[in-house]
Amino acid sequence: MRPPGRRRLLGAALALPVALAHAQPRPGLPGTAAPSAGATAATGGVGAPAKAPIFVLNSLDANVSVIDPATWQERERIPTGKEPHHLYMTPDEKSVIVANAASDSLTFIDPATARVQRTLPDIADPYHLRFSPDMKWFVTASNRLDQIDIYRWQPSQPAPLVPARRLPAPKTPSHLAIDTRSTVAYATLQDSDELVAIDLGTQALRWKARVGRMPADLFLTRDDRHLLVGLTGDRFVEVHDVSGASPKLVRRIETGAGAHAFRSRGDGRHLFVSNRVANTVSMIDLRDFTVAAQLPGPSGPDCMEILSDGRTLLLSSRWAGRMSVIDVETRQVVRQVRVGRSPHGIWTLDHAPRT
Numbered sequence: 286m287r288p289p290g291r292r293r294l295l296g297a298a299l300a301l302p303v304a305l306a307h308a309q310p311r312p313g314l315p316g317t318a319a320p321s322a323g324a325t326a327a328t329g330g331v332g333a334p335a336k337a338p339i340f341v342l343n344s345l346d347a348n349v350s351v352i353d354p355a356t357w358q359e360r361e362r363i364p365t366g367k368e369p370h371h372l373y374m375t376p377d378e379k380s381v382i383v384a385n386a387a388s389d390s391l392t393f394i395d396p397a398t399a400r401v402q403r404t405l406p407d408i409a410d411p412y413h414l415r416f417s418p419d420m421k422w423f424v425t426a427s428n429r430l431d432q433i434d435i436y437r438w439q440p441s442q443p444a445p446l447v448p449a450r451r452l453p454a455p456k457t458p459s460h461l462a463i464d465t466r467s468t469v470a471y472a473t474l475q476d477s478d479e480l481v482a483i484d485l486g487t488q489a490l491r492w493k494a495r496v497g498r499m500p501a502d503l504f505l506t507r508d509d510r511h512l513l514v515g516l517t518g519d520r521f522v523e524v525h526d527v528s529g530a531s532p533k534l535v536r537r538i539e540t541g542a543g544a545h546a547f548r549s550r551g552d553g554r555h556l557f558v559s560n561r562v563a564n565t566v567s568m569i570d571l572r573d574f575t576v577a578a579q580l581p582g583p584s585g586p587d588c589m590e591i592l593s594d595g596r597t598l599l600l601s602s603r604w605a606g607r608m609s610v611i612d613v614e615t616r617q618v619v620r621q622v623r624v625g626r627s628p629h630g631i632w633t634l635d636h637a638p639r640t
Contacts, residue, residue: 337634338399339590340381341601341608342372343625349383350624351399352608354592354635357622363401366390370428371413371588372630376420381632384411386428391446396634405446409434413460417467422449422485424470426458433458433472433481435488450488454481462503462512465640471512471527473500480514480525480532494532497523504547504556506571507640511535513569515544515558522558522567524574536574540567548589548598550613551637557598559586566600566611580616583609588630591637601628 338360339352347369348362366385369392374381380402383392389409393402412428416438423436423446433454436446456476463470469491470483478498482491499518505511505527512532514523522544524536541560544567548557556569559582566582566589569575580598584605591598591613598611602621608628610620 337397339599339608339633340372340394340396340399340631341624341628342369342383342630343606343627344368344370344629345626347385348625349394350608350628352622352624354633357610357620359622359624361399362625363392363394363399365392366404370629372632373414373416374632374634376416376418378634382414383630384408384414384425386410386412396632405444408446412458415461415463415470417463417470417485418465419467421467422463422470424461424463424483424485426454426461426472428457428459428475431455431457433461433470433483435470435483435485452483452488452490459500460502462505464505464509465507466509469527471503471505473503473514475499475501475517478518480512482527482532492531494525496525496534497521497537501544502546502558504549507553511571511574513547513556513558515547517543517545517561520544520560520563522569538567538569538574538576540569540576541565541579545586546588548591549637549639550591551595551639553638553640557589557591559589559600561585561587561603566598568613578616580611580613581618582611583607583618583621587628590631590633592633593635593637595637599631599633601631603627603629 341350350359351361353360365383366388368387369383369385372383380393381396391405410427410429411425413426425434433452435449459473459475480496481493497516500514501517502515504513510528512525512527520542522538525532541563543562545561546559566580567576568578570577584602587601587603600609602609607621612619
């Protein structure tokens, strides 16, 4: 039997006091808007009205909160399948895909209207997901089943995801990244402390390498040379040169305990990483791989999004059931919006570039 580390919400026992401290009764039922008390007043010039709704995935409620960026209130909740953990916008930005791990399904949502477009069944344990930039390949990491599934994307077909290959991936494949040329997929294996590279053309394993404790999210630099790995079981981000036949560790950046998820600032220079145990967000300078700034990250920071203004950082605060809004310039939390339980992925159409 696997140790109880599946999905590893990073030591929920450690975070329980934080969760209890922030927990409040939630008025209303799923599908109803939260009252204005669910968000605090903004300060400064951050958070100008966006052009599209903000989506926050609630893993323990099996739904997605839709936030109105003009009022900063939850306007509705979209039911999904069971245990959704991550969501991802397709490269053509026509759909936000919710991966429903326990329901073995994908929910496609229109990112402009927040309407469900379709649900695809029979996708085994989709914990994490990525499209190749050319939209030829779709890859899922099956955290529970120790496998990585590669599909061909054929949108004109009734069943648009055509299985190409299933690769064993013990133990516990966690997060994925795909290079800009749509040729290589990278995946972390969180319970064996490993990183793998897969050739998408042949669907064969290129290499496997040891990394630090409990690797989670991945970020690939614009030139496809450096792959950053968040070590959720430690306080570091590792930087690997993946331009050769095998990876080479070139730096370990100390960011904070529980280094977990990444989001580019969109300026080609800076990268955010959420430190889930330290309750901080570090901004890394990609020119020299050093920490340029530290920002607050309340209550178990996880996934992030940054609006097109390049200043407004959105953060899922997992233990508090909030979406936190951070002003990158003043380094302050300026607003929190109440969402569902264990908020995880967060996306919007009105975003800064992702590289």
